[in-house]
Each structure stands twice: as structure tokens, then as C-alpha cells.
Amino acid sequence: MNDSTFNQPHRRSKSVRRAVLIILAALLVAGVAATRELGRWLVVQDPLERSGAIVVLSGGMPYRAMEGAKIYMEGIAPQVWLTRSLGPPELEELHIDYESEETYNRKILISEGVPDSAIRVLDPIITNTVDEERAVFAEMRRSGVGRVIIVTSPPHTRRVRTLWRKLAPSGLEAIVRASSTDHYDANHWWRNTRDALDVVREVLGLLNAWAGLPLKPPPRPTT
Numbered sequence: 001m002n003d004s005t006f007n008q009p010h011r012r013s014k015s016v017r018r019a020v021l022i023i024l025a026a027l028l029v030a031g032v033a034a035t036r037e038l039g040r041w042l043v044v045q046d047p048l049e050r051s052g053a054i055v056v057l058s059g060g061m062p063y064r065a066m067e068g069a070k071i072y073m074e075g076i077a078p079q080v081w082l083t084r085s086l087g088p089p090e091l092e093e094l095h096i097d098y099e100s101e102e103t104y105n106r107k108i109l110i111s112e113g114v115p116d117s118a119i120r121v122l123d124p125i126i127t128n129t130v131d132e133e134r135a136v137f138a139e140m141r142r143s144g145v146g147r148v149i150i151v152t153s154p155p156h157t158r159r160v161r162t163l164w165r166k167l168a169p170s171g172l173e174a175i176v177r178a179s180s181t182d183h184y185d186a187n188h189w190w191r192n193t194r195d196a197l198d199v200v201r202e203v204l205g206l207l208n209a210w211a212g213l214p215l216k217p218p219p220r221p222t223t
Contacts, residue, residue, distance in 0.1 A: 052145030
């Protein structure tokens with residue numbers, strides 16, 4: 001056996017290792033690029049159109065309410081609807097009154113120029129986005145409103161739109177808008193814990209929505 005014959009398997013093995021390293025490097029680059037893009041992908045924004053009401057979803061104070069007020073002041077919708085979030089169950093167990101989030105959102109709206117008479121708090125107490133959207137469906141049917149503008153935090157917009165398209169009865173439309181003053185950094189979301197947690201939560205929420213909502217919120221403790 002000459003040296004060239006002996007070296008052929010060695011050269012083939014070296015070529016295979018090189019090819020594997022190139023593929024792994026390409027996958028790593030693609031993964032990094034996809035991760036960087038994920039923060040932007042979560043944010044969707046629909047064009048504004050005249051609607052029956054602006055819905056400010058619970059959470060994200062004060063930015064969601066501020067954006068709702070901004071849109072209201074443009075004269076695009078005559079009302080602002082607020083949802084009622086469930087307070088911490090631990091406070092309920094201790095019989096301590098909870099100053100509800102919609103109370104603060106109302107104050108923010110009024111401070112931004114929305115008249116109190118134009119603000120409506122929807123009745124059902126909600127625990128998650130599905131509850132919120134179902135409360136909005138019920139109010140739209142009751143009020144004869146065919147289209148609403150939903151205001152939420154930037155990374156939450158895609159899940160809001162996904163759930164609406166999945167759950168909304170025929171004929172009910174939603175325009176999804178992100179709060180423009182929110183500090184969410186879509187381009188560098190991994191650099192701080194708040195944005196990173198938001199992205200992880202939204203990705204898991206979208207997976208749950210695409211799977212048919214098998215995961216439910218925990219039951220409220222009985223007192």
C-alpha cells in the first residue's frame with residue numbers, strides 16, 4: 001500500500017469534518033439571525049380606520065392607556081373600553097381590597113384628555129387575553145359595534161391578532177395597534193430581562209394558540 005492510498009480515507013474524513021463544521025456554522029448564523037428577528041416579528045401594526053371603540057387591554061401601564069388616549073384625540077373612535085383584570089389572589093385571601101388596574105387606566109385616559117363619559121369598563125373580570133377578547137366580542141354584539149381598535153404592548157400584538165382571527169365571530173373586526181411610547185426594544189430584546197421575558201411569554205402564548213389553546217389559566221383559589 002502506497003502513501004496516497006493510505007491517505008485517501010484520511011482526506012475523506014477531513015473533508016467530512018470540514019463540511020459538518022460549515023453546516024453547523026451556517027445553522028448557527030441562521031439561528032442568531034432568526035433570534036434577532038424574533039423581537040421584530042412579534043410586533044404587528046394595522047392601519048387605523050374609523051371604529052366604534054378603542055379597547056385598551058389590561059397591563060402595560062401607563063403606555064397602553066396613553067396610546068388609547070392619543071388615538072381617541074385623533075377622533076377615530078368615540079369611546080374607550082377598558083377590561084377588568086383579576087387582582088392578586090393572595091390579597092383576596094387576606095381580604096385586602098385591590099385597587100384595580102382599570103382604575104389607574106381611567107385616570108391616565110382622563111389626564112390625557114379623554115372625557116370620563118367616553119370611558120367604559122367592560123363587566124367580566126378577565127385573567128388572560130382570551131378572556132379579554134371574549135369580553136370585547138360580547139360588548140361589540142351588545143353595542144352594535146362592528147370594528148374596534150385594540151391597543152396593547154408591542155410584543156403582544158401578534159398574539160392578540162392571532163387569537164382574534166381564531167376566536168372572533170364572523171363580522172367582528174379588530175385593528176391591532178402597539179403602544180408607541182412603550183420601552184420595548186425589538187432589535188435588542190435579549191439585552192434586558194423585561195423584554196426577554198416578554199418575548200418568551202409571547203412565543204409560548206402563540207404556540208398555545210396555534211395548538212388550540214390546550215393550556216388554561218390556573219383556577220382561582222376558593223376563599
